[in-house]
Amino acid sequence: MPTYTINFRNVELPVIFETDVCVVGGGSAGTAAAISAARKGAKVVLVERGISLGGLATQGCVFPCMPTFIDGSDTPYITDLNKRMAKQGAPLTLGIDTDTYYGGGRGQYVPEYLTMTYEEMCAEAGVEILYNASLVGTVQEKGKIVDCVIQTPAGLGKIRAKVFIDGTGDALLSRFANVPTEKGSEKTGRNQPMSLRFEMGGIDVERVYRFFSQDLKDDYGKDIFQIIEKAIKEHRPPFFEFAKWKKNKDFFEAGVAKGEVTEDDILYIQAFTIPGKPTVMSMNCPELPPLTYSSTDAISASRAVSFGRRMMRHLATFFIKNIPGFEKAYISREASMIGVRESWRIRGKYYMEAEDYLKARHFADAVCRTAYPIDIHDVKLDLFKKLEKGQYYEIPYRALVTDTVSNLLVVGRCASGSFAAQASFRIQPTCMSMGEAAGIAAVWGLSHNIEVNAVQWDKIPASERSYVSEG
Template sequence: MKTTSSIPASCSISGADFSEADLPLLLDTDVCVAGGGTAGTAAAVSAARRGAKTVIVERGILLGGLQTMGCVYPCMPTYVDGSDTPYITDLNRRMENQGVSPVLGVESERYNGGGSSVYTAEILSLVYEEMCEEAGVSILYDASLIGAVTKDGKITECIVQTVEGLGRIRAKTFIDATGDALLSRFAGVPVEKGSETTGRNQPMSLRFEMTNIDVDRVIRFFDETLKDGRMEPSFIEKWKDDMAHGRPPFMEFAKIKSNEAFFQKAVETGELTQDDVLYIQGFSIPGKPNTMALNCPEMPPLDYSAADALSRSRAVSFGRRMMHRLAAYFVKNIPGFEKAYISREASMLGVRESWRIRGKYHLEAEDYWSARHFPDAVCRTAYPIDIHDVKLSFGEKLAKGQCYEIPYRALVTNEISNLIVAGRCISGSFAAQASFRIQPTCMSMGEAAGIAAAWGLSHDIEANAIRWEDIPKEERSYSSEG
């Protein structure tokens, strides 16, 4: 199945010309990472561990982005064994040392392979700061990226808004881990957005948590009463074994075909709207007994766009109303939720896709379907092309044991020589992005970006001229399987 991008790369955003602005210099560093989320934190830690003076610019006051502020857990699995790169292995070990094992350990067709993890947000943000402190990363919180200064095909400075006002950060290499390709667009890099077929972005979510839940009764209701087909025998046996040995069990429920009538009845009674029931999913959270994370509501993509500022703002209010309707419905209708209440709302929208750069290599759906490998691959995954849109379908996932790789060339551009991009906004089609956007893959991309940035600086090679395969194998986080 071959899918190619038909939309021409759009122009980057226009911004104020800061080249002659008399603004204070906040930092002069080797590597500046814009965005302290899943990919950005990995990039900063990896660069600093290799001797590069590094700063993270983060608009919030937590590292982790959607992992922490967006309540997005668990990580979706890569569906390929051995995909965890050293950064992820180290992170998992540190989480275990904090008393929370992030690894689900459920062996089934649905959770097969690397990356099946739940990172408890409050512990993860602490661990991320500890990793940064150990590596020597500077963190600039409460700082919004508002512009970039470019000269001769390089970014010389980025402009940020802080509590002190506007300021400059000068660096030798920049890493765009904003998720929305914001730094890239400020620097004039060509970008594209949305589906080549419909023009729409993937729908956004506004996740939340509920607590005081009898999780045991919830899972029994979905398994025994609703006959939830997602509950494979291995999943149920693992849950029963955890319960028998006093371990907090991991559980999940969702609106699927086998229980669709249960949720549809709520639309008929007026308790929920049709939008409310389009996507419903909940997970238990290790380290938070009697609490579940709700991977919903999901705002309809026909009405709300991740690439429109006013639309994104309206989506927040719309999503919050959906959230409270869903919570009230769960309390009234799902056994185990009777005494539950909303204990946390995400502090950022769950954006799956917005802008993507046009880099030296453009990943396509065909790269996924052909399980393509690359000599300059920085990671591998087999996560399916997961598009949350009923009008778009790209078939089943790869056969077990197959995977595709992401080349370093998809992280760099022709236009800006000292820029590396990491995370969901690397170069790829709408369909390809629907696969590589998941957390473990973004962490591995960030890790590779940090390694490449430090290696390039130490060898006087521009970021977009680095050949990942030329970096000594023992210094790379991942080497292609060939």
């Protein structure tokens, strides 16, 4: 179904900005694109519907970033971000070296620090941020976007740009520009399930750790137990996570039997400690039932928020009553946006598929690498195995551009790929690297009078690129 649009071509609206590059969406990918383009000398406007940058990493309480599982995946933008975040006084990676962690360490970005760091990076680069601005349409001429139309507190307005970058996550800019898109699984039609994350404070983390590791004899976090023990001995807040997993499954299901939680509530449970917040844990749950709620249906997605909030209360009450260390805990923060893993994806010049991951394909025009598995929460298929140590696949630049709109780049989870492929490339570090490359390519195209969908990433000098494929 096409996205319904209004023809704004002859509508008289104020032009709020005239700029070189307009990025719509201030999440992990969009922010990286805006900063990278501005650092290359472009005049950049970054449009964000909320009042903070970072998207799910900040507004959605998605902590921590998942790892790429391959060394060498950190592009310069990520390296710079990590150095800036390290100054906040919290470690960025777990330092784990086991059979399941091959590199590309798990970044720990505390939301409140990340929001400010992003704004500082934008200010240094000269990015103009437009908060409280929602995309409502486009004006196109001759296969190009001329303006994007936005709703602001002052009313409707236009942003005129030479290049546009879609960092909306839902491919909304692309859909308004009539770019072909897909959504959900090719087999079932369902989207990946959404989550509504929250944080709880007042927790005795060490007691929680002892309960899961000793009382329940859970081995879920066995690869970090030594790190936890070392932190405890040194009187440092340990990084710890617990989940509904194998040995403790009966514990959570007992809560269902007692009527304290429902099967939906315990569908997926995972929680992490947060650097700099020694008595707080971030809940990677509740996960909303995929058969009931869809990220691509407006009414369904709205109802999911209320349902998720009720699930959140069920879980918090259950934790307080049943998990030692949670007795004095409370909900300290709710996500201000729902956690969408997958919605719409474009059909670009290159269409990534599961085979690209499974065969660890490399591309001459690659913009980044990852070995993150095909992580589909709705279904588990044996086909989608983890790559061997040292293996990785790459994201080609052609997956970020389309044949239909010459001055559009698409970054993040809505890049071109199948349902299964997207389940791998959707993680934050990969999205950041896509955004970084898009910002660089946008300015390269402008400075060389080349449309961005005709830019050949591998022809840009290696010193100018954020990533160069090793072949």
